[in-house]
Amino acid sequence: MTHETETRSAGWRSFAADTLALILFFTTTGIINERFVAGMSWEQVFDARLLGAVLMVPSGRPYGLWRDWVMRFAGPGRMSQILWDTLALVSFQVPLYAAILAINGADSAELLRGTLGVIVIMLASGRPYGAFLNFIRRRFGLSPGGTKPMSLNT
Numbered sequence: 001m002t003h004e005t006e007t008r009s010a011g012w013r014s015f016a017a018d019t020l021a022l023i024l025f026f027t028t029t030g031i032i033n034e035r036f037v038a039g040m041s042w043e044q045v046f047d048a049r050l051l052g053a054v055l056m057v058p059s060g061r062p063y064g065l066w067r068d069w070v071m072r073f074a075g076p077g078r079m080s081q082i083l084w085d086t087l088a089l090v091s092f093q094v095p096l097y098a099a100i101l102a103i104n105g106a107d108s109a110e111l112l113r114g115t116l117g118v119i120v121i122m123l124a125s126g127r128p129y130g131a132f133l134n135f136i137r138r139r140f141g142l143s144p145g146g147t148k149p150m151s152l153n154t
Helices: 003-037 042-071 078-103 108-139
Strands: none
Touching: 003 042, 003 078, 003 108, 042 078, 042 108, 078 108
């Protein structure tokens, strides 16, 4: 296999791994937040998760790259890893999530509760999601990322 072919293959595997991790992890947390925190109807939750899945396909890899770039500032300590993973997640995903809720008919109160709820969820899941992303990347034969700026995991 040539270097160019290996690089292309790693690029597709990176896209697939980052997208799959995002869809699996945040479809689950989104359902919990939308139904039980924001108080949205099951129909609204279903619509929001469909739109969320559609948006996660083009945003999965960009988030993975964003996280890799942010994580280069993290030190080796556990608290540093938690802080930077959480900052990466909140700064990238909260605006997208608020837009999903608004587009799917959340009223002002639902939008506020849902956005605040997802901030709490993302504050709590920043590092767990980062660890899950690294786990999925390893399953795809990729390095965990976050070790060099804008790593393409090659």
